Every structure is written in structure tokens, then in C-alpha cells.
Amino acid sequence: MAFAIELLIAALLVIGAFFLLVGSIGLAKLPDMMRRLHGPTKATTLGIGAILIASMINAWTVRGFLSLHELLITIFLFLAAPITAYMIAKAHILHDRPTEEALPPTGTGAPWMTLSAPEGESIRDPNRESDRDGDGTTSQRA
Amino acid sequence: MIETAALVCIAAIAVAIGLNVYRLAMGPDILDRVLALDTMVINAIALIVMIGIWYATDVYFEAALLVAMVGFLSTVAFCKFVLRGNVIE
Numbered sequence: 001m002a003f004a005i006e007l008l009i010a011a012l013l014v015i016g017a018f019f020l021l022v023g024s025i026g027l028a029k030l031p032d033m034m035r036r037l038h039g040p041t042k043a044t045t046l047g048i049g050a051i052l053i054a055s056m057i058n059a060w061t062v063r064g065f066l067s068l069h070e071l072l073i074t075i076f077l078f079l080a081a082p083i084t085a086y087m088i089a090k091a092h093i094l095h096d097r098p099t100e101e102a103l104p105p106t107g108t109g110a111p112w113m114t115l116s117a118p119e120g121e122s123i124r125d126p127n128r129e130s131d132r133d134g135d136g137t138t139s140q141r142a
Numbered sequence: 143m144i145e146t147a148a149l150v151c152i153a154a155i156a157v158a159i160g161l162n163v164y165r166l167a168m169g170p171d172i173l174d175r176v177l178a179l180d181t182m183v184i185n186a187i188a189l190i191v192m193i194g195i196w197y198a199t200d201v202y203f204e205a206a207l208l209v210a211m212v213g214f215l216s217t218v219a220f221c222k223f224v225l226r227g228n229v230i231e
Binding site: 006007009011013014017018023024025028033036039040043048052055062069070072073077080083084087088090091092094095 | 203
């Protein structure tokens with residue numbers, strides 16, 4: 001029984017290490033920003049998740065009672081990872097003009113949500129030089 | 143067996159952090175660097191949890207949780223800075 005639990009912990013550690021390594025290899029090797037964005041998600045969910053479960057089981061065998069507080073990190077990362085990816089993708093689309101112009105039509109008549117701003121607001125900072133609209137639409141927000 | 147698996151895991155995380163440093167140095171855009179730092183925070187969390195397993199102590203759990211929160215907030219703040227030019231308006 002002890003051997004089985006030890007085998008389970010070791011297997012979870014190796015699985016977690018594999019996915020962390022795969023995520024970082026994806027970050028280093030993939031050719032452009034949007035494709036690089038999805039490499040580290042494997043590290044965030046599967047890699048950290050497997051290592052934290054291994055840590056939980058290990059603490060159980062050491063201390064004698066099972067504590068679930070490692071799951072807090074998992075829950076927090078599961079909540080935070082989509083927000084992080086969304087913010088980076090949005091900043092990339094607005095930062096990189098060729099990507100913004102290469103977006104396909106939405107097919108609904110409405111523009112892309114990422115590129116639309118609330119009434120009287122600008123999605124870009126009006127004070128920055130990188131605003132290259134040229135039609136003065138972003139200068140209304142004084 | 144757990145010791146061997148932990149050593150393999152720490153070595154893999156070290157290689158992963160090395161690859162993140164490569165992307166941090168080579169990244170053509172600022173957002174590549176932000177993403178590399180975010181992934182580096184993920185790997186740092188894994189490394190801290192591994193230290194906790196190695197020494198069989200509970201202290202490093204709080205450190206890992208704090209690093210997770212700081213990493214998330216700093217990534218979001220950096221993206222906000224790239225988008226708007228400041229963080230709090």
C-alpha cells in the first residue's frame with residue numbers, strides 16, 4: 001500500500017514536470033505571439049495541478065491527515081489563467097497593427113468586441129504616440 | 143523513488159525556466175516578454191512546491207500562494223500598462 005502511494009506521488013511529479021517542460025518548450029519554439037500564448041496554459045493547469053496533488057498526497061503520508069489547502073493555489077490559478085491570457089491577447093491585438101488588420105470579419109454586423117470602446121471612451125491611451133488612427137477619433141476623450 | 147522523481151521534476155523545471163529566460167531575452171515584442179515572465183512565475187510556483195515536498199514542510203505553501211497572486215496581478219498590471227499607458231486611471 002505504501003509502495004502504491006509512493007508510486008502515485010512519483011508518477012504525478014513526473015507528469016507535472018513533463019507538462020511544465022512542454023509549456024516552456026512551446027513558449028520558446030512556437031513562431032508567433034498568438035501561438036505562443038497557448039503553450040504555457042498546459043503548464044498552468046496540468047503541470048501545476050499534478051504537482052500540487054502530489055504535494056497533497058505527500059503531506060498526507062508525512063503528517064497522517066489529508067489537508068486540502070494546496071487546492072487553493074489550483075483554484076486561484078484556474079481563475080487567473082483565462083484573465084491573464086485574455087489581457088495578453090487583447091494587448092497584443094491592440095499593440096500590433098498587422099494583427100488588428102488581419103482579423104476576419106465577425107459575420108454579425110457588429111465589430112470585434114476587443115476593438116470597440118464604450119461611449120466617449122478610447123480603447124487606446126490618448127496621450128500616447130503609438131496611436132496611429134490618424135482620423136482623430138481617439139482625441140475626443142479630453 | 144519519490145526522491146528520484148523529485149530530482150527529475152526539479153531538473154525539468156530548471157530547464158523550463160532556462161527556456162523562459164531565452165524567450166525573455168529574445169522575445170521580439172514586449173508582450174512576449176510579459177508572457178515569458180508569467181510562465182516563469184508558474185515555474186517558480188512549481189519549484190517552491192517542490193522545495194516543500196523535498197523538505198516535507200508546510201511553510202512553502204504560503205510562499206507559493208503569495209507568488210501566484212503577485213504574478214497574476216503583475217501580469218494584468220503590465221498588460222494594462224501596455225494597453226493604456228498607465229495602470230490606475
